[in-house]
Amino acid sequence: MLTSLKQEKFMLLALIAAIAAYPLEHWMLHSGQVVALLAGVALIAFIVMASMRVAHHAEQLAEKVGDPYGTMILTLAAVLVEVVILAIMMSNEPSPTLVRDTIYSAVMLDINGILGLAALMGGIKHGEQSYNDDSARTYSVMILTAMGVSMVVPEFIPRGDWKIYSAFTIGAMVVLYTLFLRMQVGPHSYFFSYSYPEKRRKQLPADAEAPPVSLAFSIGTLVFGVVVIGALAEVMSKTLDLGLEGTGAPPVVTAIVVAAISAAPEILTALRAALANRMQSVVNIALGASLSTVILTVPVMEAMALYTGQPFQMAMTPVQTVMVFITLIVSAINLNDGETNAIEGMTHFVLFATFIMLSLLGL
Secondary structure, three states, X not given: OHHHHHHOHHHHHHHHHHHHHHHHHHHHHOOOHHHHHHHHHHHHHHHXXXXXXXXXXXXXXXXXXXXXXXXXXXXXXXXXXXXXXXXXXXXXXXXXXXXXXXXHHHHHHHHHHHHHHHHHHHHHHHOOEEOOHHHHHHHHHHHHHHHHHXXXXXXXXXXXXXXXXXXXXXXXXXXXXXXXXXXHHOOOHHHHXXXXXXXXXXXXXXXXXXXOOOHHHHHHHHHHHHHHHHXXXXXXXXXXXXXXXXXXXXXHHHHHHHHHHHHHHHHHHHHHHHHOOOHHHHHHHHHHXXXXXXXXXXXXXXXXXXHHOOOOOOOOOHHHHHHHHHHHHHHHHHOOOOEEOHHHHHHHHHHHHHHHHHHHOOO
């Protein structure tokens, strides 16, 4: 038990930061904008530390149950962190576009950033990398459907009918994900797995020398980590808002920060998988995280909007819509033959760079 606690030093540091943040909150918010900004950045670092441990224990559970359950647990843990941070930030200082921009940023980061960089690095090291193309097609059509229903169609819904369509969106996302989940772990579970040659398995020390996993400890630490992240996010949202006020930073910067916090552990996991020639895990993580972000974050936040009576701006801007459709078209072409390579990775990574440039321009 003592050994397990020693491994949780990042979580303990995050807990100490959370305990210290609340009595120091007044001081941080009244000591000038620079202090608030530095405090916000420091709190983001502690949140990333905690989220890394949450992802680690999700990975431990994932290794225990195997794919497709494994990557499902990992992506759900990341989405849970994102939803908690979003809900707290929205309760502190509501922003009509924060939810939309965060979901959009997460999709760009997951598909173009994570998948692009992983395919690029894996392709340079291994050449063509194989995976089950059924998974990519299934994820892609689900992402397109979910984003179309929840983030494109709302542009054409009259303002007076937003509650009706919001309730419909919640129902549609729940039904869509329930059926998808049943297929993913049931009749179509083979869509999301790939049988690697035995010789490749032996090259992965993580598989051969995995330490024994205590399910109760992993689950408990995962839940505890989410609570710590929520506590840190409560103060972080206030200090970051004050620190960025009047700086001219585009509003989407906050959304990118939230998306990056939840995706940080996934990036490391996906890169390790790509370098170990396990592209199926990368596809499951990148596309699974995108789908989970849209299909789970939307109903939770829409329910929050109905409860408060304050609608969110869910319809994407024209630039965002174009970027999403280009991304999904490129993804459909690249992920259609069961193999990735460095060229395909580079196309996605260029789209990610374009997303960053457009964000800096405030578009």
